[in-house]
Amino acid sequence: MFTGIVQGLATLERVDARPGLSTLALAFPQxxxxQVSVGASVAINGTCLTVTRQDGNVLLFDAMQETLRLTTLGDLTPGDTVNFERAARIGDEIGGHLLSGHVHTTATVVDIERPENNVTIWFEVPGDWPRYLFDKGYVAINGASLTIxxxxxxxxxxxxxxxxxxxxTFGQVQVGDRVNIEIDSQTQTIVDTLARLGYDRPASNTTNLGSASN
Structure with missing residues (x-):
């Protein structure tokens, strides 16, 4: 489990691609x-991966084809930075909300507003995933627990x-970039339970809304 509190940035050093499997070599702050061991879980841009080898401050992770298909990890190239969080331990402070590290879908950055001293980023999500998004609800974006x-x-x-x-990595994000999305599990459970009882949330209007900042 993870808390959605990003612990820092890691840099992709190389990708070793083989049929159906890619090994990511990421350099972390020393x-x-x-006390990282082989088999430990680390969230990379919100995706739970397992440490397969360590070489100094470089950790290696295997990402299978399904992981690459469902997340943005397959888009990474050497030099790119990623958010990381090591798995939570019993007794750790839960500063965000509980995450599994299982990415549900990806979203696209469609607009970035820059009012004084903060930034507002608009994302577009595909399919039926908007049914789980509510004003002031929780969502994890690239592993960061954020309030909608x-x-x-x-x-x-x-x-x-x-x-x-x-x-x-949000300081580097640009319009058109894709990000990993993990829906809040409690919200998903409530919405799906109500749907089974016949209280389904109406489908979102997915018509092109133009610039979200208008």
């Missing part, structure tokens, strides 16, 4: 690889303070 600001059809936004921009 202090963040202390506003939902419009199949788009939603989050408001980010300078500290979040500093310690995560």
């Amino acid at each position: 202090q963040q690889v202390q 600001g506003e939902v419009r059809g199949n788009r939603f936004n989050v408001h980010l303070i300078p500290e979040t921009l500093r310690v995560t």
Whole structure:
């Protein structure tokens, strides 16, 4: 399990691609690889991966074809930075919300607003996933636990303070980028339970809404 509190940034050194499997070699800050062992779980941009080998401050992870298909990890190239969080331990502070590290879908950045001292990013999600997004609800984006600001059809936004921009990859994000999305599990359970009881949430209007900032 993870808490959605990003612990830092790692840099992709190389990708060793084989049929159906890619091995990612990521360089971490030295202090963040202390007492890491083979078999440990680390969330990379919100995707739970297993450490297969360690070489100093470089950790290696295997990502199978299904993981590459469902997440943005297959888009990474050497030099790219990623958010990371080591698995939570009993007694750790839960500063965000509980995450499994299982990515549900990806979203696309469609607009970035820059009011004074903060940034608002709009995302567009595909299919039926907007049914689980609510104003002021929780969502994990690239492994970061965030509060949803506003939902419009199949788009939603989050408001980010300078500290979040500093310690995560959101300070580098651009329109058109894809990000990993993990829906809040409690919200998903409630929505699905109500749907089975006949209280289904109406499908979101997925018509092109134009610029979300208008």
